[in-house]
Amino acid sequence: MKVVSVVGARPQFVKAFPVSRVLRERHEEVLVHTGQHYSESMSDVFFEELDIPTPEYNLGVGSGTQGEQTGRIVTRFGELVEREEPDAVVVYGDTNSTLASAVVTAKTDARLAHVEAGLRSYNREMPEEVNRELTDHVSDLLFAPTRRGVENLRKEGVGNVHLTGDVMYDAIRWARSRAAEHSTVLAANDLADGEYVLATVHRAGNTDDPDRLAAIMGALCELDREVVFPIHPRTMECLDEYGLRERVESSMTLIDPVGYLDFVRLLDGAERVATDSGGVQKEAFFLDTHCVTLREETEWVETIDAGWNVLVGADREAITRELTAPVSLPEKPELYGDGDAAERMVDLIERDAGSTDGSDG
Numbered sequence: 001m002k003v004v005s006v007v008g009a010r011p012q013f014v015k016a017f018p019v020s021r022v023l024r025e026r027h028e029e030v031l032v033h034t035g036q037h038y039s040e041s042m043s044d045v046f047f048e049e050l051d052i053p054t055p056e057y058n059l060g061v062g063s064g065t066q067g068e069q070t071g072r073i074v075t076r077f078g079e080l081v082e083r084e085e086p087d088a089v090v091v092y093g094d095t096n097s098t099l100a101s102a103v104v105t106a107k108t109d110a111r112l113a114h115v116e117a118g119l120r121s122y123n124r125e126m127p128e129e130v131n132r133e134l135t136d137h138v139s140d141l142l143f144a145p146t147r148r149g150v151e152n153l154r155k156e157g158v159g160n161v162h163l164t165g166d167v168m169y170d171a172i173r174w175a176r177s178r179a180a181e182h183s184t185v186l187a188a189n190d191l192a193d194g195e196y197v198l199a200t201v202h203r204a205g206n207t208d209d210p211d212r213l214a215a216i217m218g219a220l221c222e223l224d225r226e227v228v229f230p231i232h233p234r235t236m237e238c239l240d241e242y243g244l245r246e247r248v249e250s251s252m253t254l255i256d257p258v259g260y261l262d263f264v265r266l267l268d269g270a271e272r273v274a275t276d277s278g279g280v281q282k283e284a285f286f287l288d289t290h291c292v293t294l295r296e297e298t299e300w301v302e303t304i305d306a307g308w309n310v311l312v313g314a315d316r317e318a319i320t321r322e323l324t325a326p327v328s329l330p331e332k333p334e335l336y337g338d339g340d341a342a343e344r345m346v347d348l349i350e351r352d353a354g355s356t357d358g359s360d361g
């Protein structure tokens with residue numbers, strides 16, 4: 001069986017490597033990098049340290065408006081699919097790379113599998129929410145990481161949904177001990193385990209609104225503890241544009257984005273994390289770090305219900321309060337499967353191929 005896997009942005013490299021490893025053992029995988037992320041620290045570092053094979057194609061789409069970026073992927077991926085004629089295409093998460101490649105695939109004979117299906121924040125102002133909904137509705141095989149994801153899809157009348165568990169849990173299980181053994185990021189930044197707050201901010205709703213970004217940065221800059229902030233390039237551009245960079249640089253440990261193993265080590269060692277990332281909310285749960293989420297809603301509602309995550313939006317006082325108030329970390333329910341999601345997904349893709357065209361894989 002020939003399977004095209006599509007990645008393009010940082011979280012997709014993390015989601016795809018566990019699946020790619022299983023796929024390549026059993027089938028022909030054609031790995032496609034759309035080029036949505038292209039900086040060394042946002043792309044190459046993941047391929048090197050996660051031992052992801054060099055993609056067979058890089059579509060080189062780069063940055064642009066939502067429409068430009070999506071459109072470029074549609075055009076270039078469309079040509080590629082015509083040439084490769086895959087049996088199946090696997091897409092990950094909720095980025096423009098996900099949606100564009102899904103839309104193209106839906107009009108071909110290839111089966112479309114969506115990893116991380118069924119998630120909803122119910123906030124359509126986020127481009128990611130639109131990407132999630134549309135991708136789910138054109139997919140043939142839907143891999144939901146959580147029961148809530150299955151339920152959301154049932155309500156929308158979408159079929160062929162499988163509760164697989166979360167590939168990011170597979171990824172963390174591989175990475176945690178390696179990060180503890182090999183990462184030197186704590187020493188390099190003079191950080192001690194349990195004595196700093198980790199921050200990440202990149203969501204368009206936060207970075208593109210000067211008031212929200214100023215409120216978040218204000219709270220972090222004035223926190224009475226050390227804050228380490230690996231900064232996304234989009235956020236750095238906005239700090240410059242709004243004149244906030246100098247203040248942030250002088251109040252926090254501002255560093256370039258780090259590779260996955262360094263990030264896992266930073267998150268594992270943090271006393272708390274403040275983030276607007278999707279993936280980091282779950283990783284905090286996996287690594288026993290209390291999460292303070294800089295958004296009004298989340299698609300990862302289970303982490304909130306379990307008491308491991310709290311939503312504070314861009315409310316300066318709430319951010320300060322939640323980053324300083326004592327917390328007792330509750331029992332951890334099993335929310336994201338058993339760490340074998342990737343294996344399960346490849347089994348399901350094989351079974352689906354067998355039932356649709358008689359292929360024996």
Ligand code: UD1
Pocket residue numbers: 009010011036037038039040042043063064069094095096097127128202204232233234237278
């Ligand atoms: C994208 C995804 C988001 C995901 C995030 C992961 C969409 C709509 N958004 O957001 O869901 O959480 O990736 O990090 O698909 N830039 C660089 N170098 C890079 C990449 C980006 O400098 O390698 C800068 C460019 O100025 C670019 C900006 O960051 O315009 C935004 O990049 P883009 O890929 O459009 O969106 P992200 O904010 O990264």
Ligand code: UDP
Pocket residue numbers: 010011014200202230231256257258259260261263264276277278279280283
């Ligand atoms: N990550 C990383 N280095 C960083 C910040 C994040 O390796 O400096 C990893 C993190 O461990 C997680 C993924 O990137 O696996 C999350 O990506 P991001 O927050 O950019 O996107 P989102 O999950 O919000 O879509």
